[in-house]
Amino acid sequence: MAIEQRDVLIVGAGFAGLYQLDKLRKIGYDVHAVESAGGLGGVWYWNCYPGARVDTWGPMYQFSDEELWRDWNFSELYPDWSEVRAYFKHVDEKLNLSKDISFNTQVTGAEFNEDAKRWLVHTENTETGEHKDISARYFLLCTGFGSKPYIPEIPGLETFKGECYHTARWPQEGVDLAGKRIAVIGTGASGVQVAQESAPVAEALTVFQRTPMIALPMRQRKLTDEENAKDKETYPERMAQRNHHFAGFDFDFLDKGAADVTPEEREAEFQRLWDIGGFVPWLGNFNDLLFNEDSNRAFYRFWRDETRKRITREDLWEDLAPTEPPHPFGVKRPSLEQNYFEIYSQDNVSLVNLRNNPIDHVTTKGIVTADGVEHEFDLIVLATGFDAVTGGITQIDIRNAEGESFADSFRDGAHTALGAATAGFPNLMFVYGPQSPSAFCNGPTNAEAQGEWVVNFLDHLMKNDIQRVEATREAEQVWQQKIDEVCEMALFDRAASWYMAANIPGKKVQMLMWPAGLPAFLEEVNTSAANGYPEFVKA
């Protein structure tokens, strides 16, 4: 059978992959996308556990194109997974993307052929088992930061006879939580959300917490069509602001440090941000929050005192909102919560603090903790996160002409030029991948901002008939230095977070993202474009 030939092959049909598909197709390239899920949306296909919702307010969690937002309304400020999926359907109807996407299709491997200067990509349809090879000049990985779930090695987990699901591999048909004895392991964004949904309906809910979550109030509310219509008058301006703000939102850090104002001003500002809620008390806080320990602690104290007011069981204060911060605030991803702290006043909800009482093993019936107690469950929810940012790439057997894979190349840490490509892997680029703003940035904004640069770069290569392009090692070193400079000043290394690759045993600890914010990132990549992309060798 003849091998399918493409100009560009995209892996992933989330925001980043869809943007590439749409724009590259519009400028005339023969583009195809493969997606392992059965539908659009990337993480929003897989993360369909009860309570899964986006922690960015919906109006800004969209593509900026007016054609797409004009007649789209979210019904809540923070939409749930089903509405985000419906949004992707809406985008698909407008842009007719699905016709160029192979769903249920996994990339099983790929090799670069130096003679042809093309990638040969092997795929498998997970429903039919059919194998297909695709040859592409350029290979674009849009695998997101959360495409490889992490399940910790807990002795006996496989022997458990009840139901057990990772949040990002939740059964598409749903799971009824009502009347069940439920364990939730993990208190990141997913754990907090699923615990909130379980508490009102479960016979019993036990949350297994390793690190207290410094969760921020979501301040969720319904949005009427009238409100949406009124709000849309502000969209053009707010969408335009996104590229100019650190994390790609319609707000930014304040232009002053907490250390520069009086304690009274500081507390008043904290209160104002707190009342707005969402990520505003994080990425709209004083601009020294992630750099100055005293400023950071001041906010932690504010958070702790506000949060303790909501925890009626004082014996849980040290577990849930300890006197001393578990780590500096905001250098590990804060979850947004609606009633997370209130659920602990319910009789059917309990907390196991794994710092004092770790999980020893799992039995057919439940979880045995170090104190010897067997906690029996019908359902264990593994809200244990992801081999973030790089896992989605290293899990695919992509090999360069020397036979080196990404798993080999990233063993001592991910390395890229401009957060876009890795030396040794010609004609291959990432969007929303390692050392890009990635998870420090609103997803749609990153998909568009970095995405536009990638589209222009590919267009430049193809227009100039460049057959082969490869990032240089020197450019990677310069990029790494810039990342290190920010990290040396910031408090990121003070938390064992997935931002720092510290959540996966044995993974090289490193800052996985570009930590200097989207505007600085865009300045770097746009300078590169203006200078003819000197970070790459072209032939």
Ligand code: NA7
């Ligand atoms: P996260 O944020 O990585 O959270 C994972 C949670 O699982 C976290 O509380 C971990 O504790 C806990 N964890 C991980 N391994 C273990 C073991 N072995 N034992 C007990 N507890 C464990 O993943 P989420 O899915 O919630 O969110 C990921 C991102 O998706 C989120 O930030 C959003 O951007 C969307 P720890 O804190 O490491 O002590």
